[in-house]
Amino acid sequence: MQRILFLFLIPAIFLFWQETNFSVQQVLAQSSAREDEKELLAEKERLKFKAEMQNLLDAASKSGFSEKEIREITVTRNGKVVHVWDFLEQAKLQQKKDTLANKRSKPLERYLTVMDIAEEMESGETKDLDSLKDKSIFVGAEEK
Numbered sequence: 001m002q003r004i005l006f007l008f009l010i011p012a013i014f015l016f017w018q019e020t021n022f023s024v025q026q027v028l029a030q031s032s033a034r035e036d037e038k039e040l041l042a043e044k045e046r047l048k049f050k051a052e053m054q055n056l057l058d059a060a061s062k063s064g065f066s067e068k069e070i071r072e073i074t075v076t077r078n079g080k081v082v083h084v085w086d087f088l089e090q091a092k093l094q095q096k097k098d099t100l101a102n103k104r105s106k107p108l109e110r111y112l113t114v115m116d117i118a119e120e121m122e123s124g125e126t127k128d129l130d131s132l133k134d135k136s137i138f139v140g141a142e143e144k
Contacts, residue, residue, distance in 0.1 A: 049077070050091050053084045 053075070060070050071085040 050088070053082075053088055057084060057088065 056073065056075075057070060060073060071083075073084045075082050075084055
């Protein structure tokens with residue numbers, strides 16, 4: 001009886017373990033892929049909207065609208081009123097911010113040399129000496 005139970009139980013546990021392990025990984029991969037796909041679609045839609053708004057402003061300026069009239073152009077998107085000029089200005093600022101962040105985060109392929117370390121130590125020493133000098137300024141007969 002125990003042999004039969006053992007022979008049935010071990011393969012059942014193994015199959016169950018393999019199936020649950022595989023399905024959990026598959027579900028996690030699918031949810032991650034869906035999130036990435038949603039982000040890509042949202043980014044494409046945002047870029048498309050930005051290009052359309054830029055074309056709108058270009059067409060308005062070519063057709064003779066004044067600067068004031070161009071700044072007052074509004075569009076309704078998803079039930080919200082969007083001021084086209086302000087939207088494009090904020091998009092430009094965001095793009096500048098992103099490029100600046102990308103520039104800062106790029107790793108530099110530079111290694112420390114002995115000269116770099118020596119210069120850092122010397123600059124630290126001069127800072128220490130300057131702070132000591134500031135502390136020991138004499139005012140009359142008393143030390144400050």
